[in-house]
Amino acid sequence: MHPALQALFVIVVGVGGCVTYFYASNLLLDKVLFPASGPNAGRNTNRANMIRPWLFLFPALFLLSLYLAYPVFATAWLSLFAKNGDFVGLGNYTRMFGEPKFGESLANNILWLIVVPAAATAFGLLAAQLTDRIKWGNFAKSLIFMPMAISFVGASVIFKLIYDSREADLSQIGLINAVWLKFDGGVGSFLMLRLVPFLLIGCLLLAITWAGWSVLRPLLRGQGDGLLVKAARILGALVAAFLAFELGIWLYGIATNDLPFGQPQVWLQKPYWNNFFLMAVLVWIQTGFAMVILSAALRGVPEDTIEAATIDGANPFQIFFKIKVPQIMGTIIVVWTTITITVLKVFDIVLAMTNGQWETQVLANYMYDKLFRALDWGMGSASAMIIMLLVTPILIWNVVNARKEMR
Amino acid sequence: MDGIVGKKSGLVWAVHLSTLALVILWVVPTFGLLVSSFRTGDQIVGSGWWRSLSTQVQQLSPVRISGDEAEKDGVFVIEGQLFVAGTDVGAWGTSSREPEAFGPGASTDLGDGVTLTVGADGSFVLTSPTSMADLRMPRVFATASTPPEFTLKNYANVISSPLAGQSIGQAFLNTLTVAIPATIIPILVAAFAAYALAWMDFPGRALLVAFVVGLLVVPLQLALIPLLQFHNWIGIGKGYLGIWMAHTGFGLPLAIYLLRNYMVGLPRDIIENAKVDGATDFQIFTKIILPLSFPALASFAIFQFLWTWNDLLVALVFLGTGNDQQVLTGNIVNLMGSRGGDWEILSASAFVSIAVPLAVFFSMQRFLVRGLLAGSVK
Numbered sequence: 001m002h003p004a005l006q007a008l009f010v011i012v013v014g015v016g017g018c019v020t021y022f023y024a025s026n027l028l029l030d031k032v033l034f035p036a037s038g039p040n041a042g043r044n045t046n047r048a049n050m051i052r053p054w055l056f057l058f059p060a061l062f063l064l065s066l067y068l069a070y071p072v073f074a075t076a077w078l079s080l081f082a083k084n085g086d087f088v089g090l091g092n093y094t095r096m097f098g099e100p101k102f103g104e105s106l107a108n109n110i111l112w113l114i115v116v117p118a119a120a121t122a123f124g125l126l127a128a129q130l131t132d133r134i135k136w137g138n139f140a141k142s143l144i145f146m147p148m149a150i151s152f153v154g155a156s157v158i159f160k161l162i163y164d165s166r167e168a169d170l171s172q173i174g175l176i177n178a179v180w181l182k183f184d185g186g187v188g189s190f191l192m193l194r195l196v197p198f199l200l201i202g203c204l205l206l207a208i209t210w211a212g213w214s215v216l217r218p219l220l221r222g223q224g225d226g227l228l229v230k231a232a233r234i235l236g237a238l239v240a241a242f243l244a245f246e247l248g249i250w251l252y253g254i255a256t257n258d259l260p261f262g263q264p265q266v267w268l269q270k271p272y273w274n275n276f277f278l279m280a281v282l283v284w285i286q287t288g289f290a291m292v293i294l295s296a297a298l299r300g301v302p303e304d305t306i307e308a309a310t311i312d313g314a315n316p317f318q319i320f321f322k323i324k325v326p327q328i329m330g331t332i333i334v335v336w337t338t339i340t341i342t343v344l345k346v347f348d349i350v351l352a353m354t355n356g357q358w359e360t361q362v363l364a365n366y367m368y369d370k371l372f373r374a375l376d377w378g379m380g381s382a383s384a385m386i387i388m389l390l391v392t393p394i395l396i397w398n399v400v401n402a403r404k405e406m407r
Numbered sequence: 408m409d410g411i412v413g414k415k416s417g418l419v420w421a422v423h424l425s426t427l428a429l430v431i432l433w434v435v436p437t438f439g440l441l442v443s444s445f446r447t448g449d450q451i452v453g454s455g456w457w458r459s460l461s462t463q464v465q466q467l468s469p470v471r472i473s474g475d476e477a478e479k480d481g482v483f484v485i486e487g488q489l490f491v492a493g494t495d496v497g498a499w500g501t502s503s504r505e506p507e508a509f510g511p512g513a514s515t516d517l518g519d520g521v522t523l524t525v526g527a528d529g530s531f532v533l534t535s536p537t538s539m540a541d542l543r544m545p546r547v548f549a550t551a552s553t554p555p556e557f558t559l560k561n562y563a564n565v566i567s568s569p570l571a572g573q574s575i576g577q578a579f580l581n582t583l584t585v586a587i588p589a590t591i592i593p594i595l596v597a598a599f600a601a602y603a604l605a606w607m608d609f610p611g612r613a614l615l616v617a618f619v620v621g622l623l624v625v626p627l628q629l630a631l632i633p634l635l636q637f638h639n640w641i642g643i644g645k646g647y648l649g650i651w652m653a654h655t656g657f658g659l660p661l662a663i664y665l666l667r668n669y670m671v672g673l674p675r676d677i678i679e680n681a682k683v684d685g686a687t688d689f690q691i692f693t694k695i696i697l698p699l700s701f702p703a704l705a706s707f708a709i710f711q712f713l714w715t716w717n718d719l720l721v722a723l724v725f726l727g728t729g730n731d732q733q734v735l736t737g738n739i740v741n742l743m744g745s746r747g748g749d750w751e752i753l754s755a756s757a758f759v760s761i762a763v764p765l766a767v768f769f770s771m772q773r774f775l776v777r778g779l780l781a782g783s784v785k
Contacts, residue, residue, distance in 0.1 A: 154739070161439060
């Protein structure tokens with residue numbers, strides 16, 4: 001059968017099957033098993049109402065358990081076996097930690113985990129605040145939001161053209177190289193490639209240090225927060241410290257690096273920096289998402305708090321950072337964690353652009369390599385478990401919050 | 408007072424300009440690829456897409472003169488055309504050291520009375536007093552200006568002819584075959600479950616909601632091997648049936664979460680009134696809840712469609728790589744590997760795959776935003 005016909009057939013059978021299942025099982029319950037008539041009508045109705053939720057839930061629960069819950073345990077179990085089927089206990093894990101490629105993936109993943117959510121949230125917040133009060137704001141928003149619809153693979157093609165590099169005597173068709181070749185080491189280059197970035201990065205470094213400090217300060221003062229909040233504060237401060245350290249290195253590099261002017265660069269083959277070129281793709285995609293959510297949150301900030309601040313003489317920046325941002329902190333955290341989960345699963349971008357070469361490997365692609373190229377299911381499962389381990393704190397956080405809301 | 412007003416308008420300008428900069432930064436990458444997809448291969452490598460509207464002046468690859476000689480009035484002549492029609496030769500030469508020695512229409516003496524003339528349109532005349540049968544033919548280096556040229560050929564090319572296993576047209580159909588059932592089936596399953604979790608009272612409800620919320624973040628990477636084993640065990644192996652089921656399973660947590668959150672917000676009065684009037688849960692669900700939940704259903708459908716259309720990993724693992732099974736994303740990844748430099752092919756292929764989600768995105772953005780706000784977890 002032709003796949004398209006098969007698809008139609010499956011739609012009809014699937015939808016029809018679902019409808020039939022729900023309809024018939026309800027009918028069976030009401031008319032045959034526990035009819036709401038006769039001598040036991042009242043008791044029967046109660047019984048039927050006790051069973052009915054499970055009729056409604058059964059197909060979904062069955063699929064969820066089979067397709068998401070069971071695999072977690074099955075993967076954990078598989079990760080204990082070697083390629084030839086022997087039980088090796090934690091052997092796969094120790095072997096994996098000994099592999100340099102795994103260490104590289106883990107280090108890169110941590111870089112991704114910190115940089116991408118931070119950048120996407122920051123750009124999203126900026127875009128949300130900028131577009132909030134201007135006439136063409138909605139139009140601007142939908143253009144910034146657009147990359148959400150583009151696949152990671154499509155985005156990789158788009159950015160590969162931007163990073164494209166050709167020999168020095170040919171005309172460059174990659175935007176970045178074309179701009180790069182405009183710099184010749186003169187005054188303009190000093191201004192644009194040293195002074196301005198130095199000042200920008202320097203400001204960013206100060207801002208992040210300040211943010212990290214203000215997150216940590218209540219803890220040092222011994223403020224009576226819950227354990228979870230304390231842990232979040234420490235984590236936040238650690239992230240800030242890492243970013244500050246990273247930016248410090250950049251700052252030093254910007255001031256001292258000898259730049260190879262006039263030579264086109266193969267951006268994706270420059271270890272360490274190529275990670276950032278790949279991250280840019282994900283930031284480009286995720287910023288729209290952050291913007292939409294944060295923009296809704298910003299609109300929800302009570303007007304009277306802003307008015308009160310204005311009357312007290314606060315400037316727009318103070319209003320933004322001291323009035324608005326603290327009030328939408330919860331939403332910022334939600335956006336941040338959501339992007340974090342996306343980052344942990346990132347696979348397509350790395351596969352399409354570098355396939356993990358030139359020190360750009362990440363966990364999800366490492367896992368794919370082990371599973372389907374090396375055909376080592378034990379090692380592959382072990383690396384999948386590492387991804388699961390990294391997701392677990394967010395999973396617990398989400399479940400705790402959901403339970404709080406239910407009450 | 409003046410000072411404050413002045414500051415305000417300055418700030419407004421800054422906001423407009425920063426927004427404009429941000430929008431340009433976000434649109435330019437896609438725009439560049441879109442422009443490239445309408446240019447010919449020569450034009451793409453000849454100049455950056457941002458110069459696609461200007462005439463290109465570029466060094467053409469050298470051409471060695473060839474052709475049959477004819478004798479005219481005791482002089483041997485070879486005539487012909489060096490470059491494709493439409494080329495405008497700006498300068499030419501016969502050695503790589505001096506590629507721009509002569510202007511169009513000029514003649515040069517190559518020694519032994521042999522002269523070469525190259526015209527502006529790329530036509531050449533080589534004359535010699537003796538037969539040139541044994542002569543080593545000269546090479547012509549030329550700088551030519553070519554006018555901007557746009558074409559739809561790239562699209563025609565990638566849609567119909569197989570370049571990486573199969574054509575993009577076939578991959579498009581395969582992707583559609585994957586995406587549509589994988590979008591429709593989870594909706595119904597999830598809607599019933601969401602109703603039960605939102606409006607029916609039974610022990611363990613809170614626990615089940617927590618279960619669904621927990622599953623929202625489970626990376627589907629963990630599911631690959633166990634499910635592949637399971638599919639092999641029940642005998643469906645790799646194929647469409649497997650990928651439909653996998654997408655359904657992976658989409659369910661978000662679907663249930665989104666729909667439950669929406670249904671909980673529906674007015675309690677309507678449902679209780681219906682119950683008082685003797686409606687069963689099944690009737691309430693089909694007659695009241697389902698129609699009222701349309702916005703939530705639509706937003707989930709859009710999410711799931713975009714996700715299944717754009718997915719690469721699930722397709723690679725569950726669908727196999729046969730020609731009638733490769734999806735658009737997989738095809739493009741193959742093209743990037745085998746024809747990484749052929750931008751006319753890559754850009755057109757990428758845009759075929761991007762077109763549908765973009766159309767869905769721009770026509771249904773309202774629902775997409777609403778869905779995002781309702782359940783921003785996946």
